[in-house]
Amino acid sequence: MPWKFTKECSLKTLNLYANQLTGKIPMSLKHCKRLQVLDLGDNQINGEIPEVIGDLKLLEVLNLSANNLIGEIPLSLSKLTLLESLDLSKNKLIGEIPTKLLSLTFLSVLNFSYNRLEGKIPIGNQFSTFSNDSYKGNIGLCGFPLSKKCDDVEDHLSSGAQRESILSDPGSPFSWKFALVGYGCGAPVGVAIGYILFWRTKRCTEWIEQSFKAKQRQKNEQNRRRRRRRMF
Incomplete structure (x- = not known):
């Protein structure tokens, strides 16, 4: 793409779909702050997706499909909070899908x-x-909604670590809520257990004392009998 966009760029729609364009996406595109639709699909554009696209914060439609784009999905795309349609299909993109893209809550089309x-x-x-x-043709992807599941062990450790992080975070509302619930449930249980142990211990002590006294009385009685026999 040979064009250079200036700071005076006032475009709201740039649709160059299927025009056999070559080269890289120009960095000067960042000047087109009013862009709402950017469609460069079905061309022969190469190189990486530039981070500057994240500066086009009014974008609602971004189509870069069916090109020869390489590299990873830039984290800057998470800034496009008004985005309703994102199509990055049929390229050569690598790496993971950034979790930061979860901030794109207006998305209705994703490919x-x-x-x-x-x-x-x-x-x-x-x-x-x-x-x-939305994800087919990526043999390295896993998890919902694909039938290919990710490592269950990693998922378990991840969720466990996440729960531990939430509970240990002093600023988290879950930490003190769980603490109160734990205290509220644990206190009665603790009292009940203590009560049971107390009475069991007390009964056991009483039984031991009674047993000891009974044995002592038995010995005393035997001693009296022996003394009587000696006397006669």
Whole structure:
């Protein structure tokens, strides 16, 4: 793409779909702050997705599908909080799908299919509403909604560590709530157990004392009998 966009760029829609464009996405695109639609799909654009696209915060549609884009999905895309449609399919993108993209809560269309992505698909917000068609063709991806499950051990450790982190965080509302619940439930239980142990211990002590006294009386009685026999 040979164009250079200036600071005076006032474009709201840039649709260059299927124009046999080559080269890289120009960094000067960052000047087009008013862009709402950017469609560069079905071309021969190469290189990485530039971080500056994250500066186009009014974008509602971003289509970079069917190109020769490489590299990882930039974290800056999480800044596009008004984005409703994101299509990065049929490229050569690698790495994991950034969990920060969960902040794109207006997404109604999502397509990451036929890349070289890997790792666990983020779960939450809009990502929980998309079908496996959004991710097919990435043999390294796993997790919902794909049938390929991620390592259960890692999931268990991750969730366990997450729960521990939440509970140990002093600022977390869950920490003091769970503490109160634990205290509220634990206190009566503790009292009940203590009560039971107390009475068991007391009964045991009484039984020992009674047994000792009975034995002592038996010995005294035997001694009296022996003395009487000696006397006669």
